Each structure stands twice: as C-alpha cells, then as structure tokens.
Amino acid sequence: MEDNEQRYQTDVPVGTTVQTVLERLNLSLGVLDRTDPPTFTVLNRDSRITIIRVKEVFETEEVVVPFEQQMVRNESLPEGETRLVQPGENGLQQITYRRLLENGKEVARTVFKIETIREPRPEIVMVGVQSPVTPLELPGSLVYLAGGNAWLIRENSANRYPIVTTGDLDGRIFTLSPDGKWLLYTRQSSTTNAINSLWVVNLTKEPPQPINLKVSNVVHYAEWVPGTSLTITYSTVEPRNAPPGWQANNDLYRLSFSPEGRILKNEKIIETxxxxxxxWWGTTFAWSPNGNTLAYARPDSVGLVNLKEQVFEPRFFLQPLETGGNWAWVPAIAWSADGYFIYTPTNSDTDPQFFSLSALSLESDLMVDVVKNTGMFANPIPQPNPQSFPQWVAYLQALFPTQSETSRYRLALMDRDGSDQRILFPPEGSIGLEPQRPVWSPSSSPQWIGVIYQGNLWLVEVPSGQTRQITSDGLIRRIDWK
Structure with a gap:
C-alpha cells in the first residue's frame, strides 16, 4: 500500500476489502480522500492499494472591472458637440477560487464566489444631434428609463440629468414617490439565485446616492404608500429555471426607511x-389615493385586501384567460382620484377574448362596463386631481380588439362615466402604441398625458389632443411624472 510516498505491506486473507486493510494498518481517510481501488473493493492476491490525499484550498484575488463608456444623444446640444456628464470609474471585484489538490498537486481550479467591492461607474458622454424637438417647460419631476439608466427632466425638457447610471435597471419597477422626490426602481441581479433587487434614490440630493433596500425578486408590484413618509409595499416571487422564470408568492410586505437609507421596518402583511x-404568475396591488384601502388584481378576480384578517375579498370574478403560453393575464387596476371607483379591463364569461373597460363602484359594489371592446391592455389611468372637471380617465384602445394580445393601441380619453369618448394619439393610420401605462402631468394648466411612442417621449394635451415630442433618441422604456 502507498500513502503519500509511504509504503506499507501486510498479509491479509483473499477476499478482504480495502477498508479492512486500512483499519488493520490504522490508516484513516479524510472527508475528500479516496483510494485506488475504492474502499469497497475485494482484494485478490498481490493487490496494490494507493491512497490519494485530497485537499481543498481557497484563494482570493482582487480584479479591476473596467468602466464602460455610454454615448447619449441629446437634442439640446448643437450637433456634433460632446459634453462629459459623468466621468468613468473602474470597479473592483474579489474572486474566490476553489483549488483541489491531490497529493499536493493541483488538479482543479474553479471560481467559488465573486463579490463586488466597488461597482464600476460608466463614463457618460452626451452627443449633440440635430432634432426638430423644441424645448418645453414642464411641471414637477419627469423621470424616464433609457439604456438601463434613469434620467430626470426638471423645469424644461432640455434640462436632463442622469440619476442612476449603473446600466442595469430592468424596468419592472420604476415609480416616483407622491411628492416626486424619490424614485423606486429595480436592478438586474448578477447572481443566479435572484432575479433583481429593489432600490431607491433621492432626486433632490446632489449627487444622487442610490440606496439598496435589501429586497430581491420583485417582478409584479412595488409602490409608495400614499399619505406616508418613505414607506413602500411590495410583493415577491421565487426564482425558477422553468418559464416564466419564477413562482409567485402572492405575498405583501410593508417597508419603511429613513432619508439616510436605514431600514426602519420591513414586515410581512400578507402571507405567501x-x-x-x-x-403561479402573480398578483398586483393598488393603494387608494388616501392610502387607506388596498385593491388587488389576479388572473381570476379583482377585489380588496382585508389587511386586518390578511385575506383577499373578491368584488368581481374574472374568466381566467387561457393564454396558451408561459404567462397569465392580470388586469391593470387604477383608483379614481376621489377613491370611489376602481377602473380595470374585464373579459366576458361567454368570450374570454372580449375585453371591456369597467368601473367597480365601492359604494354599490357593482361592476359596470364603461367602454366596450378596448382590448386586454386598456391600462386605465384616471386624472389625479379630484377637483378637476370633468374627471377624465385615460386608457388604451386596441387597434384590433379581437387580437388585443398582439395588437398595438391608441391613447383614448373619456369622462369618468364613459361619456365623451375620444381618440387622442397617434393619428388614424399611424403605427400604434405598444401596451404601457400612460402618466398624467402633476399640473392641470395645461394638463398633459405622457406616453412612449416608438421609443420616444410624447406629451398629449388634454382635452385638445395637441401633441409635443420631447425626445428623439428612441431608447425610452419607462416613464413616470409627479
């Protein structure tokens, strides 16, 4: 027998196992050690046994992660002129390797863990491009997602500021706080056990400092709670290898944090x-304007959440849509500004492919169709000011209502009761809008609705329908305005 260049010799009866020989010679094996032949082998005459001592060693090294250069087209700069918006900074990673040694010699080396010590900061250069877009004064804070980064427009459409430049915003969550001072968003995860992570950034702080809320796997819902200070609710999923990539928990958490980013409370208010x-697809939620009542929508019903009892109370049952794919249809829900109605697309019991825009009255508990044949992605957004008259509701109208899953849409407008319906944008004969949630401007003089059209931000004045194109780079994916 050989053990790390030491030799042993012993006589044993034929039929003895390797393990018995080791015990007779008082030789022990470590957790990773092995023998050739294996310990369960029955020996013949003149057999030879070799012990391979296996050792696991971990080593770390730091690696510089080069920063990327991002070129951003800007119509407010003269054509060809460049301006450095943000200097680049290299990142730093610590890589831990697992080395496997057999009798002192390395036989395998694999990456065990990668930790990011400092994330790279991309260099952002604005490049002037010729554009017919004319600057426009805008109220409040308008944010948009382009190229994986978040940008802020304030006071004038030519005044654009980068607020998150990590290049990995996934667009699943991208929403401003009610006062327009904070942005809640998600970033793609670099690890295999998480889909994304949830972050916030203070838009009034210079320079903006993103804050990690230490929450992962938020796909369908995360939103600010009206009437509270720095409080959000969110729902999670569990990552899966099979499509769609997750299993929904249909849970709900309430998280509060300080202006400095310290987590004050993170409690589960609805169990998985x-x-x-x-x-398995998931549930979405929506707070009433005063933050007192929470509505929910899932593939089979729309209703309210009894937070005290932690139960869902359906107010309207849907005919679950058989999509034939790895996704499920969950209707968008939105509260009227006074909190008396919930607007949502619904489908027919007799024909699940037939969709109407409906209003649920919380006083009478009745669901009424206000617009027929809108398509599944009607995505209603009521005017946010309860004092405005009339009380407009913006929504999307499918170009091909019977094929609304693949159809493009047009921006439409109606009074809260479904009267005075009109199509606003884009004009008849134009390519329609991709399904999306329109946004209202925070000011009613004039009143605008923001939409993304062919990758650019467009504003539509209400009720005239006059339009203004704000950007022309074709990269915008999400917008919000408060």
Whole structure:
C-alpha cells in the first residue's frame, strides 16, 4: 500500500476489502480522500492499494472591472458637440477560487464566489444631434428609463440629468414617490439565485446616492404608500429555471426607511399564498389615493385586501384567460382620484377574448362596463386631481380588439362615466402604441398625458389632443411624472 510516498505491506486473507486493510494498518481517510481501488473493493492476491490525499484550498484575488463608456444623444446640444456628464470609474471585484489538490498537486481550479467591492461607474458622454424637438417647460419631476439608466427632466425638457447610471435597471419597477422626490426602481441581479433587487434614490440630493433596500425578486408590484413618509409595499416571487422564470408568492410586505437609507421596518402583511387560478404568475396591488384601502388584481378576480384578517375579498370574478403560453393575464387596476371607483379591463364569461373597460363602484359594489371592446391592455389611468372637471380617465384602445394580445393601441380619453369618448394619439393610420401605462402631468394648466411612442417621449394635451415630442433618441422604456 502507498500513502503519500509511504509504503506499507501486510498479509491479509483473499477476499478482504480495502477498508479492512486500512483499519488493520490504522490508516484513516479524510472527508475528500479516496483510494485506488475504492474502499469497497475485494482484494485478490498481490493487490496494490494507493491512497490519494485530497485537499481543498481557497484563494482570493482582487480584479479591476473596467468602466464602460455610454454615448447619449441629446437634442439640446448643437450637433456634433460632446459634453462629459459623468466621468468613468473602474470597479473592483474579489474572486474566490476553489483549488483541489491531490497529493499536493493541483488538479482543479474553479471560481467559488465573486463579490463586488466597488461597482464600476460608466463614463457618460452626451452627443449633440440635430432634432426638430423644441424645448418645453414642464411641471414637477419627469423621470424616464433609457439604456438601463434613469434620467430626470426638471423645469424644461432640455434640462436632463442622469440619476442612476449603473446600466442595469430592468424596468419592472420604476415609480416616483407622491411628492416626486424619490424614485423606486429595480436592478438586474448578477447572481443566479435572484432575479433583481429593489432600490431607491433621492432626486433632490446632489449627487444622487442610490440606496439598496435589501429586497430581491420583485417582478409584479412595488409602490409608495400614499399619505406616508418613505414607506413602500411590495410583493415577491421565487426564482425558477422553468418559464416564466419564477413562482409567485402572492405575498405583501410593508417597508419603511429613513432619508439616510436605514431600514426602519420591513414586515410581512400578507402571507405567501396560492393566488387563485394561475396564481403561479402573480398578483398586483393598488393603494387608494388616501392610502387607506388596498385593491388587488389576479388572473381570476379583482377585489380588496382585508389587511386586518390578511385575506383577499373578491368584488368581481374574472374568466381566467387561457393564454396558451408561459404567462397569465392580470388586469391593470387604477383608483379614481376621489377613491370611489376602481377602473380595470374585464373579459366576458361567454368570450374570454372580449375585453371591456369597467368601473367597480365601492359604494354599490357593482361592476359596470364603461367602454366596450378596448382590448386586454386598456391600462386605465384616471386624472389625479379630484377637483378637476370633468374627471377624465385615460386608457388604451386596441387597434384590433379581437387580437388585443398582439395588437398595438391608441391613447383614448373619456369622462369618468364613459361619456365623451375620444381618440387622442397617434393619428388614424399611424403605427400604434405598444401596451404601457400612460402618466398624467402633476399640473392641470395645461394638463398633459405622457406616453412612449416608438421609443420616444410624447406629451398629449388634454382635452385638445395637441401633441409635443420631447425626445428623439428612441431608447425610452419607462416613464413616470409627479
């Protein structure tokens, strides 16, 4: 027998196992050690046994991650002129390797863990391009997502500022706080056990400092709670290798944090549950304007959440749509500014492919169709000011209502009761809008609705329908305005 260049010799009866020989010679094996032949082998005459001592060693090294250069087209600069918006900074990673040694010699080397010590900061250069876009004064804070980064427009459409430049915003969550001072967003995860992570950034701080809320796997819902200070609610999923890539928990958490980013409270207010029919896809929620009542929508129903009892109370049952794919249809829900109605697209019991825009009255508990044949992605957005008259509701109208899953849409407008319906944008015969959630301007003089059209930000004046193109780079994916 050989053990790390030491030799042993012993006589044993034929039929003895390797393990018995080791015990007779008082030789022990480590957790990773092995023998050739294996310990369960029955020996013949003149057998030879070799012990391979296996050792696991971990080593770390720091690696510089070069920063990327991002070129951003800007119509407010003269054509060809460049301006450095943000200097680049290299990142730093610590890589831990697992080395496997057999009798002192390395036989395998694999990456065990990668930790980011400092994330790279991309260099952002604005390049002037010729554009017919004329600068426009804008109220409040308008944010948009382009190229994986978040940008802020304030006071004038030519005044654009980068606020998050990591290049990895996934667009699943991208929403401003009610006062327009904070942005809540998600970033793609670099690890295999998480889909994304949830972050916030203070838009009034210079320079903006993103804050990691230490929350992962938020796909369908995260939103600010009206009437509270720096408080959000969110729902999570569990990552899966099979499509769609997750299993929804249909849960709900309430998280509060300080202006400095310290987590004050993170409590679960709805336990993980099946979520009804097609519940694996997920549930979405919406707070009433005063923050007192929470509505929910899932593939089989729309209703309210009883937070005290932690139960879902359906107010309207939907005919779950058989999509034939790895996704489920969950209707968008939106509260009227006075909190008396919930607007949502609904489908027919007799024909699940037929969709109407409906209003649920919380006083009478009745669901009424206000616009027929809108398509599944009607995405209603009521005017936010309860004192405005009339009380407009913006929504999307499918160009091909019977094929609304693949159809493009047009921006439409109606009074809260479904009267005075009109199509606003784009004009008849133009390519329609991709399904999206329009946004209202925070000011009613004039009143604008913002939409993304062919990758650019467009504003539509209400009720005239006059339009203004704000950007022309074709890269915008999400917008919000407060």
């Amino acid at each position: 549950n099946a979520g009804g029919i097609y519940g």
